[in-house]
Amino acid sequence: MKSLGSTRRTFAPWADPDAKPFIRFENVSKRFGDFAAVDNLSLDIYEREFFALLGASGCGKTTLLRMLGGFERPTSGRILLDGQNMLGIPPHRRPVNMMFQSYALFPHMTVEGNIAFGLKQEGMPKAEIAERVQRMLKLVKLESFAKRKPHQLSGGQRQRVALARSLAKRPKVLLLDEPLGALDKKLREETQFELVDLQYELGLTFMVVTHDQEEAMTMADRIAVMDKGQVEQVAPPQEIYEAPASRFVADFVGSINMFEGTLIREAGGPQLKDRSGLAFDIADSGDASPGETAWLAVRPEKVRISRERPEVQNAIDGEVWDIAYFGDMTVYNVRLDDGRVVKASTINSLRRLEDALTWHDRAWISFSADAGVVLTR
Numbered sequence: 001m002k003s004l005g006s007t008r009r010t011f012a013p014w015a016d017p018d019a020k021p022f023i024r025f026e027n028v029s030k031r032f033g034d035f036a037a038v039d040n041l042s043l044d045i046y047e048r049e050f051f052a053l054l055g056a057s058g059c060g061k062t063t064l065l066r067m068l069g070g071f072e073r074p075t076s077g078r079i080l081l082d083g084q085n086m087l088g089i090p091p092h093r094r095p096v097n098m099m100f101q102s103y104a105l106f107p108h109m110t111v112e113g114n115i116a117f118g119l120k121q122e123g124m125p126k127a128e129i130a131e132r133v134q135r136m137l138k139l140v141k142l143e144s145f146a147k148r149k150p151h152q153l154s155g156g157q158r159q160r161v162a163l164a165r166s167l168a169k170r171p172k173v174l175l176l177d178e179p180l181g182a183l184d185k186k187l188r189e190e191t192q193f194e195l196v197d198l199q200y201e202l203g204l205t206f207m208v209v210t211h212d213q214e215e216a217m218t219m220a221d222r223i224a225v226m227d228k229g230q231v232e233q234v235a236p237p238q239e240i241y242e243a244p245a246s247r248f249v250a251d252f253v254g255s256i257n258m259f260e261g262t263l264i265r266e267a268g269g270p271q272l273k274d275r276s277g278l279a280f281d282i283a284d285s286g287d288a289s290p291g292e293t294a295w296l297a298v299r300p301e302k303v304r305i306s307r308e309r310p311e312v313q314n315a316i317d318g319e320v321w322d323i324a325y326f327g328d329m330t331v332y333n334v335r336l337d338d339g340r341v342v343k344a345s346t347i348n349s350l351r352r353l354e355d356a357l358t359w360h361d362r363a364w365i366s367f368s369a370d371a372g373v374v375l376t377r
Contacts (some may be wrong), residue, residue: 011221012236013046020083022047022205023068023173028077029229030063037063039229040077050199050206052220054213056252060229061209065175068207069098082172092121097171099179103162105150112137112146115165122169136164139198156187163195167202174199176208180215192218213253217241225249241299246377250297255331257303257342259296263288263374272296272374276338281313283370298372303344305332305357306364315366318342320357332357334365 013019021044030038038060045051053061066072068079070091079086086094097118105114112133119129137143140160150158159179166174179195180188196219199206210216216223217237224234225248233245244250247258261274263285270285272294280296288294309315321341322333331345344365357363 011048013049014044014222019046021045021080022049022082023207024078024080025064025068026078026080028064028067028079029075030060030067030072031075036229038067038074041230043224043231043234045205045207047205048203050196050219050221051208052216052223053207053209053226054211054216054223054253055226056211059226061226062177064226065098065177065207065209068173069096069175070094071098095172096175097166097169097173098175098177099162099166100177103158105158105161105165107150110147110149111142111153111161114150114161115168118165118169132168136168139167139201140164155184156191159191163198167204171204173205173207176206178210179208180210180212188215189218195219217253225252227252243373244297244375247295247297247375250373250375255300255343255345257298257300259298259372261294261296263290263292263294265290269369276336278316279313280372281369282372282374283368284374286374286376288374288376292376295375296372297375298367300331300343300345301347302371303342303365303367305334305344305346306366307357307361309364310366312366312368314369314371315364316342317362317364320359320361320363323357323359332363334363 023045025041025043028038028041029036041064053064055061063072067074068081068086070086070089081095106117109117115133115136116129119132124132137146140163142157142160142164145153145157150161153161163179180191192215195206208219220237222234222236223240225232225240227248233240233249240249240253244253250256250258259272259274259280261272264271264273264279268281270282271279272282273279282296304310309317316336318334318336320332321335324331327348329345329347331343334342334344336342342365
């Protein structure tokens, strides 16, 4: 089988001007009284894509998923699936299946009974149902649990049953609403990779809703970051993280240091002059014009911390205010003399650190000119 790594690197139908979207939201709005859960949103998703809707509670991501599944009706706009307008088509007639956060398994049915339920409702012959159920059990590695009931299973096993039931009807699109929320951290991390492998093996389009940024970054080909019923940015995970389109995206996805200032042009190149008079060298000013207010966003892992002043322009000293040790890495919060706090993270590549920085030590933080991204909104 082809490596998933190489497959995901080359899979980019959104970059092909001739590629046709498999799912299209056209100026879709959904209002509940005076509240706009989804506000004039347009979005294209491509066949075989693992697509993630990422955002905080109340941003509209689940409402968008439910409208595609047919459980909510748009107030305005169109939703197209494989070129067909979904308006007026009930959920059970759509080539879509939805896996709910609660899993919604039937407690009185066995594992195989739960998987077979939708197939029986469609009137599929018994022999075909049995064959399909066995295939699904094998797919999710639950063959030996076929006769058990949900209360006899672990959280991870129940999640697999719900997934198998959702896939049994062979939908064109599988919708997943916070599918891993009930799992513990270690199992959730393992299951993320299993879902990616499964999606590739089946060749389906997956659309997942999550508030967990790490989950979205791990699984998705592209991520739509949502806020207040609108899409802030749609891009592959690396672009979302390294080149956020706004302060909201930069702040929501990962940790960030934000320096506000005015863009200036110097002989040596562009700089951002902040409110305290510090001037930071920047490699790329982006869309910002000289004299315009802008923000320099720098990720903590791109900030170096040291006792001695480094020989670079972008260096500030302060006091180590807080330290968070995570095993593989340590995060330092350095409080500047003007009260601002800057985060710097370091990888713990050695078992022991001699003369390590500790609380209330004076320290220098620094970063290169190309470490950050300049934002204008």
